[in-house]
Amino acid sequence: MDYCILIAKSLTHAQRMVRLLAQCGIRSTAFRAGSSLTQRGCGYAVRIRADRWEQAQQCLARAELHPLDVVWRKGES
Amino acid sequence: MLYFDAAATTLEKPEAVGRAMLQACREMTSPGRGGHSAARLAEETAFTCRTEAGALFGAAPEQVIFTANATHALNIAINTLVHPGSRVVVSGYEHNAVMRPLYAIPGVQITIASAPLFAPQETVAAFEQALTQGADAVIVNHVSNVFGAIQPVDEIAALCRRYGVPLVVDASQSAGFLPIELNGLGAAFVAMPGHKGLYGPQGTGLLLCGIPGKPLLFGGTGSASLERGMPESLPDRLEAGTHNMPGIAGLLEGIRFVRKTGIRRIAEHERAVIRRMVKRLALQERIRLFAADDLRRQGGVLSFTVEGMDSERVASALARHGVAVRAGLHCAPLAHQTAGTLPDGTVRISVSAFSTVPNADRLCGILWQILHENVTD
Numbered sequence: 260m261d262y263c264i265l266i267a268k269s270l271t272h273a274q275r276m277v278r279l280l281a282q283c284g285i286r287s288t289a290f291r292a293g294s295s296l297t298q299r300g301c302g303y304a305v306r307i308r309a310d311r312w313e314q315a316q317q318c319l320a321r322a323e324l325h326p327l328d329v330v331w332r333k334g335e336s
Numbered sequence: 337m338l339y340f341d342a343a344a345t346t347l348e349k350p351e352a353v354g355r356a357m358l359q360a361c362r363e364m365t366s367p368g369r370g371g372h373s374a375a376r377l378a379e380e381t382a383f384t385c386r387t388e389a390g391a392l393f394g395a396a397p398e399q400v401i402f403t404a405n406a407t408h409a410l411n412i413a414i415n416t417l418v419h420p421g422s423r424v425v426v427s428g429y430e431h432n433a434v435m436r437p438l439y440a441i442p443g444v445q446i447t448i449a450s451a452p453l454f455a456p457q458e459t460v461a462a463f464e465q466a467l468t469q470g471a472d473a474v475i476v477n478h479v480s481n482v483f484g485a486i487q488p489v490d491e492i493a494a495l496c497r498r499y500g501v502p503l504v505v506d507a508s509q510s511a512g513f514l515p516i517e518l519n520g521l522g523a524a525f526v527a528m529p530g531h532k533g534l535y536g537p538q539g540t541g542l543l544l545c546g547i548p549g550k551p552l553l554f555g556g557t558g559s560a561s562l563e564r565g566m567p568e569s570l571p572d573r574l575e576a577g578t579h580n581m582p583g584i585a586g587l588l589e590g591i592r593f594v595r596k597t598g599i600r601r602i603a604e605h606e607r608a609v610i611r612r613m614v615k616r617l618a619l620q621e622r623i624r625l626f627a628a629d630d631l632r633r634q635g636g637v638l639s640f641t642v643e644g645m646d647s648e649r650v651a652s653a654l655a656r657h658g659v660a661v662r663a664g665l666h667c668a669p670l671a672h673q674t675a676g677t678l679p680d681g682t683v684r685i686s687v688s689a690f691s692t693v694p695n696a697d698r699l700c701g702i703l704w705q706i707l708h709e710n711v712t713d
Contacts, residue, residue, distance in 0.1 A: 268569040269559050270368045271398045274383040291371040300561030303368070 261309035261333050265319075265326035266297055273303035275324055283318035285311050296330060304330075338659045338695050338702075343481050343509055343637050343686030345531045345538055347660075352589040357537060360585035366578050368558025378581050385588040386571070392595055393526065393544055394517030401543040401574045402584060406508045407433040408552075409527035409543035412574055413504045414475070416550040417524060418444060422472040425449055425463060425501075427487055428674030429480040432667045434506060438475075447471070450674055453480075454628035456488040463492050467499045473524075474501050478516070479509035482671040482684060483626045484610075484637030486514065493521040502547065508532060509635050511542075512594045513603050518544040525549070533602075533688070534594060536587030539580050549574045593689075602689045606636035609687045609696050613638055616700040622707060626675065626682065636691075639682035642707070647683045653706045654683075659699050661685050 265287075267273035273289040280287045285307055292304035307315050309331060319325060339347045364378040386397035393400075403409040414437040418424055421443040426434060428450040438444050447469065449462035463474070474496050478489050489505055496503040502524035507516055512533025518526050524547045530540030543549070551566040555576035560567045567573050594602065614627045622643040628634040642650050651663035664681040665672055672678045685699070 269398070269557075269567065269572045270379060271383060271386065271571055272569065274379065275397060294562060297560070299563055300559070301368075302559050 261331065263307050263309045263312045263315070264292070264296060264330040264332060265305040265307070265315075266292065266328040266330065267303045267305060268327055270303045272324075273305050276305045276319060276326065279322055279324060280305070280307065280315055280318060283314065285315050285318065287315075297327075338699055340685045340687060340691065340695075340699060341660045341662050342532065342688035342691070343666075343684060344662055345529075346533070346535055346688045346690070348688060348690035349535050349537075349586075350589060350593040352593070353535060353537065353586040356585040356589045357582040360582040364581045364585065366558070366581065368572075369578070378579070381581065381585050381588060382579060385584050385591065388588060388591045388595065389542055389544075392591060393511075393542075394519050395544045398570045399518065399545045401545055401549070401571050402579060403527075403541035403543050404539055404580070405531070405541040406506065406527050406529040407541075409525075409541045410434055410475075410504070410506060411437050412543055412549050412552045413525035413527055414438065414441075414473075415552050416547070417473040417502050417504065419472075420444070423447065423470060425466040425471045425474045426670075427451075427459065427463075427476050429477050429482065429485060429487070429668065429671040430475065431477060431481055431506065431508065431671075432669070433508075434475050434477070435670055448670070448674075453483055453485045453626060453675055454630075454633045456486075456491070456633065460488050460491045460495070464495055467495055467501060471499070471501045473504060475504040475506065477506045477508075478514065479635035479637065480668070480671055481509050481637065482666045482668050482682065483639050483675060484509070484635040484686075485628070486510075486633050486635055489521065493523060497522050509637060512599065513606065513635055515599055518546055522546065530583065530587040530590065534587060535590030535689070537583050540583040540587045542587075543574065545570055545574070551576065553577065597689060603636075605689060606687045606691065607631050607634075609691045609693055610634065610636060610638050612693045612696045613685060613700065616697070617703075620704070620707065626677075636687040638685045639677075640685075641677065641680070641682050647681050650683045650703075650706065654699075654702060657702045657706070659702055 367379040386400040451458040507528040511528035526544040530536035553576040557572040647663040
């Protein structure tokens with residue numbers, strides 16, 4: 260299954276995104292992300308199924324809660 | 337002990353506070369510092385605390401910054417807004433946690449918007465007069481830690497919005513007693529301790545940020561580690577170093593207690609205890625009370641002096657009888673200067689949600705005994 264990784268500004272930002280996405284019916288997981296993902300050192304990111312990205316984008320945009328960046332991954336578990 | 341020193345710290349806490357702290361010591365590490373279950377539990381707890389505090393104070397979770405106490409929070413706010421040569425307007429009742437950071441900045445011009453105690457209209461007029469001269473920041477003590485006087489923060493906030501001046505509210509004695517809405521006030525910052533009206537442990541505080549703050553401490557945040565500067569975004573920007581997770585876990589339970597009990601109910605309870613003491617203390621000729629005619633203008637703090645007896649001696653005598661109050665200048669010499677109670681200060685009684693009218697009666701009975709013994713200077 261393909262995944263979409265939303266790079267968060269901070270742990271709190273990641274946690275807010277997870278809560279908000281849950282309210283929109285989208286399952287997501289926050290996790291620690293390394294430099295290869297964040298480009299800025301340690302950080303946090305949120306993983307969702309790639310096919311939920313459009314809905315997630317709308318959900319987050321309504322709350323003006325935007326990820327720093329979005330990274331796509333194929334078949335990552 | 338009859339504890340009436342809640343304005344210093346609330347000694348009586350909900351049971352859940354201690355339990356949460358113990359659980360944190362045993363099961364939590366640091367948020368943002370690991371991917372294991374102990375770190376994740378800490379992350380969830382910290383986020384829940386931010387969320388609950390945000391719900392109580394009208395702020396988003398990332399606008400809620402954990403600090404060591406209100407003094408730490410005020411220092412961040414002042415460090416952000418006040419620079420050498422800045423003009424700052426304060427009330428006549430500010431604590432040293434505001435005044436000392438201001439005194440330490442070279443060339444700061446401090447205008448004291450002085451007004452009598454329990455006089456909101458005069459206070460608003462004094463602030464407006466000061467603001468017409470221009471200001472870079474306004475800092476106001478929501479409830480005086482010495483006299484319990486409630487300052488008209490809503491009106492002062494409106495003045496600040498009109499004049500375009502950032503506002504800092506010291507909510508040390510009002511958090512958990514009066515409604516406070518960060519975004520409703522349009523305040524730049526609201527600072528508060530976790531260990532007074534929020535019933536958390538000592539070593540905790542909150543800074544609500546209406547604007548991004550300037551870091552006071554620099555260090556690890558568990559994020560953006562490759563960047564040399566502190567992260568741009570809140571809350572990480574203002575939270576360097578390891579969090580006090582036992583404190584935050586305890587504070588979360590304190591906030592839950594306040595939200596469940598209700599601020600209005602807590603305030604009504606505290607006012608009832610204060611009202612009782614005002615009624616009884618007013619009967620004693622030797623006692624000079626500092627109480628509002630309308631107790632809706634007063635928080636859970638009551639000061640008095642005793643004719644012929646230094647405030648510290650009164651407090652010592654009460655302590656020998658198992659009554660905890662505080663005497664002297666209460667780290668707020670400006671308040672005493674404004675009210676005319678220098679140099680000896682006052683005896684301060686301060687209550688919490690756990691104070692009771694029967695205990696207030698006991699305090700008064702013990703005080704009568706001390707006065708009857710006629711211990712004079």
